[in-house]
Amino acid sequence: MDIATCVEDGQTYFATQFAQLDAAELELKRRQLICSECRNPAFFRKESRDGKGACFGARPHADGCSLAVEDSGLSVPGFGDEQEGLTNFGNRIVVDLDFGAALPIEHIDQVPGAPRRPRSGPFTGGDGLGTANLHRRLRPLLRLLVEAPNFQYSDMIVEVANQPEMMVRDFFVHCSNAGFAQFNQFRGFWGQLTDARNGANGALWLNSGGQGDMSFCLPFEHQAVVMERFGIENKEEFAGAYILVLGTLRVSQNGKMLCFIDDAAMMALL
Numbered sequence: 001m002d003i004a005t006c007v008e009d010g011q012t013y014f015a016t017q018f019a020q021l022d023a024a025e026l027e028l029k030r031r032q033l034i035c036s037e038c039r040n041p042a043f044f045r046k047e048s049r050d051g052k053g054a055c056f057g058a059r060p061h062a063d064g065c066s067l068a069v070e071d072s073g074l075s076v077p078g079f080g081d082e083q084e085g086l087t088n089f090g091n092r093i094v095v096d097l098d099f100g101a102a103l104p105i106e107h108i109d110q111v112p113g114a115p116r117r118p119r120s121g122p123f124t125g126g127d128g129l130g131t132a133n134l135h136r137r138l139r140p141l142l143r144l145l146v147e148a149p150n151f152q153y154s155d156m157i158v159e160v161a162n163q164p165e166m167m168v169r170d171f172f173v174h175c176s177n178a179g180f181a182q183f184n185q186f187r188g189f190w191g192q193l194t195d196a197r198n199g200a201n202g203a204l205w206l207n208s209g210g211q212g213d214m215s216f217c218l219p220f221e222h223q224a225v226v227m228e229r230f231g232i233e234n235k236e237e238f239a240g241a242y243i244l245v246l247g248t249l250r251v252s253q254n255g256k257m258l259c260f261i262d263d264a265a266m267m268a269l270l
């Protein structure tokens with residue numbers, strides 16, 4: 001969409017005008033954007049490498065918002081073959097972490113001091129009476145969270161290797177709901193990103209909103225793998241993307257909620 005409102009200064013901006021703000025102001029304001037009509041959270045995307053002009057998008061619009069049609073080029077791609085599983089869900093979702101599936105990242109395992117990945121536990125027998133295991137990778141799960149309205153509230157059991165079993169509605173936490181209850185807890189944090197910015201030690205911060213909202217910290221050593229895996233050439237392309245990260249919510253000394261991305265296999269991006 002062409003316009004969005006910044007709650008920080010109350011101004012409504014044209015995307016082209018917003019793009020000309022000086023860098024510091026833009027970084028601050030882009031995390032406080034809302035749709036000028038439905039007032040849902042919005043994001044700004046700079047001119048893209050394939051020549052698309054600067055624009056705004058909502059995360060997402062409220063039903064019936066007339067500005068939603070302008071965002072069609074930014075919306076999440078179609079649900080496709082992932083929706084089929086919804087009606088056939090058994091009692092249990094087993095999360096498949098596709099380590100090394102797309103790229104030869106298994107080499108990272110051999111680096112001393114590299115983060116440890118959870119391993120698949122030993123086989124513990126059958127699935128029990130009347131239960132069905134549904135194996136899903138992170139990306140299809142993220143699609144379900146984003147596009148299937150009730151999935152995030154489901155009481156199906158999620159199984160992640162080396163973690164206690166939990167219900168979907170407890171395990172997956174939307175970024176806007178992250179808070180005290182999840183501090184130091186391992187969860188699947190998901191939501192839509194407002195922007196990415198460079199931080200100390202070469203880290204890239206993927207923000208889900210303003211200072212009071214949680215951010216994901218992508219350490220320098222994992223950036224190349226993540227960018228290649230998700231086809232990202234420029235950090236600007238994180239703006240508006242949906243993300244799911246399995247990790248532990250931490251709080252920094254200045255009160256910022258953050259979750260480190262310890263491994264490209266522990267995240268998905270749409």
Ligand SMILES: [Zn+2]
Binds near residue numbers: 040058068
């Ligand atoms: Zn709207």
